[in-house]
Amino acid sequence: MSSKVMGRRAFLATTSAAGVIMVVGGNMVIGGNGAWAMSTTALSGDEAAMLVRMARATYPHAMLDDAIYGKVISGLDEKASKDEGLLKTLKSGAAKLTEKKFDTLDAETQEATLKEMETTAEFQTVRGACITGIYNNQDVWKVFGYEGASAELGGYIHRGFNDIDWLKDA
Amino acid sequence: MAAKFDLNDDSVVVVVGSGAGGGTLSNELAQKGVNVVVLEAGGRHEIEDFVNDEWASFGNISWLDKRTTSGTWRVAKDFSGLPAWIVKAVGGSTVHWAGASLRFQEHEFKVKTTYGDIAGANLLDWPISLAEMEPYYERAEDKMGVTGTHNIPRLPGNNNYQVLAAGAKVGYKEFHTGNMAINSEPRDGRGSCQQIGFCFQGCKSGAKRSTLYTEIPKGEATGYMEVRPNSRSADQPRRFGKVTGVLMRRQGREPSR
Numbered sequence: 001m002s003s004k005v006m007g008r009r010a011f012l013a014t015t016s017a018a019g020v021i022m023v024v025g026g027n028m029v030i031g032g033n034g035a036w037a038m039s040t041t042a043l044s045g046d047e048a049a050m051l052v053r054m055a056r057a058t059y060p061h062a063m064l065d066d067a068i069y070g071k072v073i074s075g076l077d078e079k080a081s082k083d084e085g086l087l088k089t090l091k092s093g094a095a096k097l098t099e100k101k102f103d104t105l106d107a108e109t110q111e112a113t114l115k116e117m118e119t120t121a122e123f124q125t126v127r128g129a130c131i132t133g134i135y136n137n138q139d140v141w142k143v144f145g146y147e148g149a150s151a152e153l154g155g156y157i158h159r160g161f162n163d164i165d166w167l168k169d170a
Numbered sequence: 171m172a173a174k175f176d177l178n179d180d181s182v183v184v185v186v187g188s189g190a191g192g193g194t195l196s197n198e199l200a201q202k203g204v205n206v207v208v209l210e211a212g213g214r215h216e217i218e219d220f221v222n223d224e225w226a227s228f229g230n231i232s233w234l235d236k237r238t239t240s241g242t243w244r245v246a247k248d249f250s251g252l253p254a255w256i257v258k259a260v261g262g263s264t265v266h267w268a269g270a271s272l273r274f275q276e277h278e279f280k281v282k283t284t285y286g287d288i289a290g291a292n293l294l295d296w297p298i299s300l301a302e303m304e305p306y307y308e309r310a311e312d313k314m315g316v317t318g319t320h321n322i323p324r325l326p327g328n329n330n331y332q333v334l335a336a337g338a339k340v341g342y343k344e345f346h347t348g349n350m351a352i353n354s355e356p357r358d359g360r361g362s363c364q365q366i367g368f369c370f371q372g373c374k375s376g377a378k379r380s381t382l383y384t385e386i387p388k389g390e391a392t393g394y395m396e397v398r399p400n401s402r403s404a405d406q407p408r409r410f411g412k413v414t415g416v417l418m419r420r421q422g423r424e425p426s427r
Contacts, residue, residue: 136225149222151374155364161328167336 021049021066021103031066038074042081047094048073051126053103054093057110058123059130063143072133076126086125093122172390172397175207182207184416186403189262193381194313196397197389206395208386209418211402212258215265217383220372227371231265233258255370260399261382266370269351269378271316273307276300314351314379315358323354325363351379358384 021031023045029052030037040048055069080087097103100113117123134140141148150156175182185196188210199206212231221227234253239246257266277284279300282293311319318324325347327335338345352369353362363377376383389395404419 132225149368151220151222151364151366151368155366155375156328157363157365161365161367162326162332164329164332167332 021052023049029070031070036065036067036070038070040074040077042087043073043077043090043094046098047091048077050094050097050102051076051090053110054097054114054123054126055130055134057102057107057114058127059134060107061134061143064134064140068134068137068140069130071137072129073126075133076129089121089125093117093120093126096122171393173205173393173395175205175396179205179207180415181205184209186416187211187262188260188386188397189257189381190264190267193261193264193385193389196395197381197385200389200392200395203392203394206389208395208397209401209403209416210260210262210397210399212260212262212399214260214397214399215372215382217372217374217376220368220374222366222368222371222374224368224371227368228253228255231257231259231372259382260386260397261380264380265372265382267378267380268369271311271314271349271351273349274300274303279303311349314384315353315360316349316351317354318346318349322357324348325350325352325354326365328365353377360384 021029023029025045027040027043027045027048028037029040029045029049031049031052038048039045043051051073052066052069055072056064056066076086076090080090096117097113102110102113105113114123138148147156150159153159155161182205183199185192185199185206185208187193188196188208192208192210196206196208212233215231219230221230232253233256235258236251237254239250245252255266256263259265274296276299279296279298282295285293287293308319310316315322327347331347335345352373353360355362360376360383362375364375366374368374369378373380386395386397390397398418401418403416405417406413407415407417
């Protein structure tokens, strides 16, 4: 491809809230330019950092902080401390990404790399955790502008369900 | 007060399922003084149990048994074991449905006549006509309180609707918020829609018609009807081709009649 059209994912990944993810002391992952950190129990810090990058590349949202993706991997790490099979899968996934130098790839190459492994347990495990881990996270709802539960507030009938005013002349 | 029948009572009518069909039929029988037992595989979750949270609600009232799926469709690949988002609970899918209550149109009763032979399809005309169905539609719409029928005003349009309606004005003569079994004003002892936005997770205001809080309590109030939640119909023994009973399986128990 000579003239590169920017794909949706590549576009989403631009001006990303993702800064550089660093690992210190073996099991401490720091991201978001220091605004977020997690410590691991089962995975090494490097492995967790790689999986955080995988989570973001799978569901790239520039407006989401690393903390959101970190929470997904942190949850998997905790589960893996009591589940050897899961730990093995996660470690294997991180190893594959490390081998491909995933953290140094641009967004499109990252996507292509994940596509190659999309049917594997390594990918599907992280992807599955992302679906609820990201989209059922109330912090994410706030970022996306989703107001959520409304029954206890009397619904939206008096709170703007039909409040647009830019159609008056239509 | 709800009736309570013996597990081996062979004089009662047994209805399997408490949703749109079963819930409605049982109430009609009870109103006529017929003893009826409703077997419902799922639990009984009343309005106060509903939660305005899609994922939590899924775990609360969906059909949680593992699904099997096959073929080439995407769901078979991505979520093959995920339970289906239909409701296994008292009220069945009337807890989850959107409330859209449309009549078939004349030509839809005659799809084969209307569209002719289409390669690869197996179209059939219905053996009934719209004219035959109209009296039943009338009754159903009245019972369910369908907007746009029986002088029931339609629901107000939300922002999405307003945008679509503005576009529709370009060429469409008729557009509205639909025929919905959702109260646009208080009716049948239930209040009007509060635009909560979680119709599918169970209507917290009860504005949307669901047998859970419409037909079923009405039937129970007659004293002729008993609803048995967590009771799956396991088998229907037959004798000379006629069903002679229903074996039900309650959670953790052996089948009983």
